[in-house]
Amino acid sequence: MAERKFGVQIHRWDWLDLMNDFEEVAALMQCLDLVVAPRSAVSMLAGGLGVRTVMMGNRWDWSDLGSDTSPWFPTIQLVFRHLGDEWDPVLATAAVTVSAVASDPSAAKSNTQLPLSAATEEN
Numbered sequence: 216m217a218e219r220k221f222g223v224q225i226h227r228w229d230w231l232d233l234m235n236d237f238e239e240v241a242a243l244m245q246c247l248d249l250v251v252a253p254r255s256a257v258s259m260l261a262g263g264l265g266v267r268t269v270m271m272g273n274r275w276d277w278s279d280l281g282s283d284t285s286p287w288f289p290t291i292q293l294v295f296r297h298l299g300d301e302w303d304p305v306l307a308t309a310a311v312t313v314s315a316v317a318s319d320p321s322a323a324k325s326n327t328q329l330p331l332s333a334a335t336e337e338n
Contacts, residue, residue: 221310249316251309262288267316269309273298 218225231239240257241264244250250261254272261268267290274295285291294308 223313248320249313251313258291259288262291265290268292269294269312271295271305271309 217223228243231243233240237256237260241260244261244264244266247261247266250258250266250268252258252261252268252270254270258268258270262270262285268288270291271294274297280286283293285293292312294305294312296302296305
């Protein structure tokens with residue numbers, strides 16, 4: 216569905232056990248320009264490895280500290296919605312970041328914040 220809606224290819228690795236092989240998942244993440252994931256072990260692992268990550272979820276966790284970045288994982292950008300809000304702006308924000316990295320993969324390796332949409336920055 217996302218592939219059709221956004222006109223992108225989502226890569227899948229059938230040989231990889233995403234549920235039980237953290238080491239292989241970590242190795243794969245090290246090869247990626249960007250990880251887009253919900254707040255989960257996947258996004259935390261990517262952040263711990265220093266991989267640029269867009270982490271999506273609800274704004275409610277104390278660890279957000281009211282910011283769009285994480286002091287523990289500086290390569291993670293937090294893109295959240297408030298409870299009850301729609302997900303479309305969150306997905307649009309993630310799409311802006313993915314587009315920026317797709318047009319300039321070196322942006323994923325730099326220390327600067329990747330672009331976010333104005334709609335999410337207001338939250």
